[in-house]
Amino acid sequence: MSDMNQYMEAAEKALLHAYNRFPVVFDYGKGVYLYDTNGKEYLDFAAGIAVNALGYGDEAYTQALKEQVDKLLHTSNLFYTIPTIEAAEKLLAVSRMDRVFFTNSGTEAIEGALKAARKYSYTRYGSGRYEIIAMNHSFHGRSMGAVSVTGNTHYREPFEPLIGGVRFADFNDLESVKAAVTDKTCAILMETIQGEGGIYPAAPEFLQGVKALCEEKDILLILDEIQCGMGRTGDMFAWQGYGIKPDILTSAKALGCGVPVGAFLMTEKVAESSLAPGDHGTTYGGNPFIGAAVSAVLDIYEDRKILAHVKEVGAYLEARLDELVEKQDCLTARRGVGLMQGLVTTIKPGQVCSKALENGLVIISAGSDVLRIVPPLVIEEKHVDEMIDKLEHTFSAIIL
């Protein structure tokens, strides 16, 4: 414990205090377990915030990265490279979109999506049709643009003035979205399943209603699947379970399984009237290293039938969580799809997460009263059982 304390002290002296971190220094990971610098084992049901879909140390994944490190890391977007071409083709195939732009993060994917939507509207209708409708309790990232469309005043207020032309509506309330539409609306942005805000899946009638509204008025539907996409729900992207299709899609988090990469994707119809040479760019974005990572991730998803696995183990997780909600007075509801689940708790979620960590379980919170369960997609039923046991111990330790 003593050297862990030393590391933590050093961290608090050097790093900007922008996070309240849990008191643990992780050293390495294997499978779905993390190990701290004292060798203590933790079952990981957070996956680095829905990033490490393949868990830790996956052979095929790390081998692909190592080979690319030895070959070529970066060239800039002034040139073509094979890994990025392959990654793009594979990502378009699984997302059923037509064009992709790779970024370095989810936030940047949102920035790109907003710019793409505004440019589309500008090309087709001229200036003045620029409004974006975003949802209350949404989360889209921390840059000035992404914060501007994040429906949480606490995240926005200190940084005002933000970008203009943003209106907020209530998620899962079609009338509220309709009321926010004006003749200046160019796009409607939402997460298919709100993550950070507390794990709220879009109701099918809501999402289908918004889609119909968008088609009627040539408003672009932007779905942020940075957290809920990449197989977490058992579909490659959550919207694929709703029978609708977005005009613009954002991805990140599990897209690179640990390598910093995001993407915004669009249909050909949007691309034709949107960003052109000179409108947008990135130095790192889509370099051959991340291309190799994304390409390997998508190959592994296919080879291992990850989506079918998520459907199976996700159903098991739901059943075990429902049992737990029945049993525990401090849990009032479960929400979610597949391996993206939230438990509504009457105990402060931060307190549960800290105590769980002591018990060798990593889980995180969402919103002010939700325990968020976003494990690696490769977990098995035995890991679900182990998580439930650890969570039960955690609750009894807190309630005693």
Ligand SMILES: *Cc1c(COP(=O)(O)O)cnc(C)c1O
């Ligand atoms: C995490 C997240 C983002 C921001 O992604 P970063 O990679 O942290 O910039 C945006 N939207 C959603 C839905 C997210 O979960």
